[in-house]
Amino acid sequence: MADSLQFKSLDPIVRPSVADQVFDTIYEQVLSVEMPPGTKISEAEIARHLGVSRQPVRDAFFRLSQLGFLVIRPQKATTVSLISARDIFRARFVRTALEVETARRACRDLSQSDLNALQVLLEKQKQAVDAGDRSRFHALDDEFHQLICEQLGFGFCWDVIREKKAHTDRVRFLSLAFASQTALDDHHAIFDAICAKDEMKAEAAVREHLGRIESIIAHLREENHSWFAEED
Known part of the structure; x- marks a missing residue:
């Protein structure tokens, strides 16, 4: 049987x-x-x-x-390891180059279903911010950037970014204690520019978002100088 x-x-x-x-x-x-x-x-x-x-x-x-x-x-x-500001800036340089290009391509190539998936992620991010769940927001932050790469068939770009961002991750996580809403607002700005198919605004939004790392490092360094490597 x-x-x-x-x-x-x-x-x-x-x-x-x-x-x-x-x-x-x-x-x-x-x-x-x-x-x-x-x-x-x-x-x-x-x-x-x-x-x-x-x-x-x-x-x-x-x-x-x-x-x-x-x-x-x-x-x-x-x-x-101590946090290396030098390595963070190097990683930011590479990441900016890659994400500016993916954001511009996203304006041209993403479908409505792709945009819907990004919208769902943004809603989850808001829930994490409202709940004060930094770990959850940090994971969803990565997922937002990774998804844009993968939707375009550029998953390899995220692989490159992920390899170099350990020091950046710690700084970003710490910054969520005072800047999680700013990060969420930045993601909305990127998303809105992509929806509008405005490549210049998308590029500007990505540059502003990733450029915040400099002021974040300065803020954290004042409070926890011993956590950072002494570098020329």
Whole structure:
């Protein structure tokens, strides 16, 4: 009897590995500055605290070092990296070039269904701002910029941006304590320009949005100078 029945194959259930869970935990701690820049951490301590073996912690440490969140020195303590303003400005330069071009292309190429999807994201962002949920807004912020790239078939642009934005992420997250509404307003300005198919306004909105990082760094540096690397 069972041989005659037709079944649709089930999608595989993807569960995060232990290493992924360790990575996510430490990532959130570093991003939110619960582990401030300069904090010394050890594999053994993290493994004991999380109740796991050292191997998944070692794997997570390596991934975080590749992102620029941790500094691993053989025979020395692993530390949370200091925030590099120089690296932020370099990443901002690359990101501006890419996002200006994607915004201009979005004015020409995005469909109404694409715009509807962006509108839904903006509504979710407003809910996060109203709830004071910085972690949620931060994730939705990234999703907004990533979605525009992917809607255009330019997912590779977001891959480049994501590789270089670890230091920027910490600064952006911290800024949401006082500038989340400004970020949301900026996203609406970008969206409105795209809907109007106004390439010049879209470019200006992107430049203004990404350019705010300079004043944000100055503000945060006054309050937490020791978190930033000393650079020429």
